[in-house]
Amino acid sequence: MQEHSSRPVRQRPLLGFSGNEIDRAANHRRDPAWVAAQRASPKAAVIEIAGDKVATAGPHVQTRSPRESEELVFLGLDHDDRPYFAARAANAEESWRDLRSLAIEGTVPPAELGLLAQARSLINWHMTHGFCANCGVATRMMDGGYRRHCESCGTDHFPRTDPVIIIVVRSARGLLLGRQKIWAPGMYSALAGFMEPGETIENAARREVFEESAIHVGDIHYVMSQPWPFPSSLMIGLIGEAEDDAITVDPVELETARWFGRDELLLMHEERHPDGFKFPTRMAIAHHLILEALQLP
Numbered sequence: 308m309q310e311h312s313s314r315p316v317r318q319r320p321l322l323g324f325s326g327n328e329i330d331r332a333a334n335h336r337r338d339p340a341w342v343a344a345q346r347a348s349p350k351a352a353v354i355e356i357a358g359d360k361v362a363t364a365g366p367h368v369q370t371r372s373p374r375e376s377e378e379l380v381f382l383g384l385d386h387d388d389r390p391y392f393a394a395r396a397a398n399a400e401e402s403w404r405d406l407r408s409l410a411i412e413g414t415v416p417p418a419e420l421g422l423l424a425q426a427r428s429l430i431n432w433h434m435t436h437g438f439c440a441n442c443g444v445a446t447r448m449m450d451g452g453y454r455r456h457c458e459s460c461g462t463d464h465f466p467r468t469d470p471v472i473i474i475v476v477r478s479a480r481g482l483l484l485g486r487q488k489i490w491a492p493g494m495y496s497a498l499a500g501f502m503e504p505g506e507t508i509e510n511a512a513r514r515e516v517f518e519e520s521a522i523h524v525g526d527i528h529y530v531m532s533q534p535w536p537f538p539s540s541l542m543i544g545l546i547g548e549a550e551d552d553a554i555t556v557d558p559v560e561l562e563t564a565r566w567f568g569r570d571e572l573l574l575m576h577e578e579r580h581p582d583g584f585k586f587p588t589r590m591a592i593a594h595h596l597i598l599e600a601l602q603l604p
């Protein structure tokens with residue numbers, strides 16, 4: 308059996324999309340002959356993606372064999388060295404499931420859910436980057452799907468990941484949570500926003516919290532991250548210490564925001580808050596940040 312060293316460590320299986328265990332074999336996939344040999348393997352498995360929907364077979368993602376001359380993105384090798392690929396399906400069939408629902412239900416094993424996140428983000432990137440952003444000419448897939456090359460101007464394009472900071476801010480008054488109008492009634496969550504070019508993670512977090520709530524944040528520490536394949540975000544989970552506690556909500560970003568004390572948060576966690584307030588389920592990183600900030604297991 309071949310030795311590979313890039314296998315990620317298993318982490319927090321209840322956190323949706325974070326359990327990917329595939330070995331991406333990044334050193335090998337630059338070699339077209341190696342990728343072709345993986346594709347020709349009788350064990351090769353293809354996951355078809357249409358938008359954010361996939362076929363399932365019982366509690367597993369459904370796969371099929373590669374078809375001749377179809378364009379495939381190499382995902383990696385599983386623990387038995389089975390090569391996995393992703394393909395774009397033109398349409399989802401009636402029975403196909405969307406990735407959010409699969410994550411909420413938790414029926415698909417965490418490693419497969421993580422693989423789906425990788426597949427969905429990559430397929431989406433190829434669909435939307437068929438032409439060179441520099442000169443407009445059609446680009447060609449390379450490196451098993453981790454690069455698109457423009458032969459006209461020589462530019463290489465690489466799959467993007469969009470970092471988003473998500474932060475639970477705490478003070479003596481409790482944890483700062485906000486809600487957006489479109490959310491389910493009573494739902495409150497951590498504040499979040501896309502990072503901007505030239506920003507550090509810490510500065511992005513301080514900016515977002517100040518914009519949305521007028522709270523200043525001092526110390527920040529990193530807790531965990533979560534791939535969020537809609538289409539290609541990476542949630543960077545943080546806890547920050549508030550330097551003041553008077554909230555002014557930005558009505559463009561949030562419907563409301565407030566401090567929640569520990570007793571209230573425990574009621575929300577047990578889904579028995581008298582006003583029906585709640586926070587996201589354990590498939591979402593906000594859930595784990597709130598528990599971490601409360602020092603709950």
Ligand SMILES: [Zn+2]
Nearest residue numbers: 439442457460
């Ligand atoms: Zn070009």
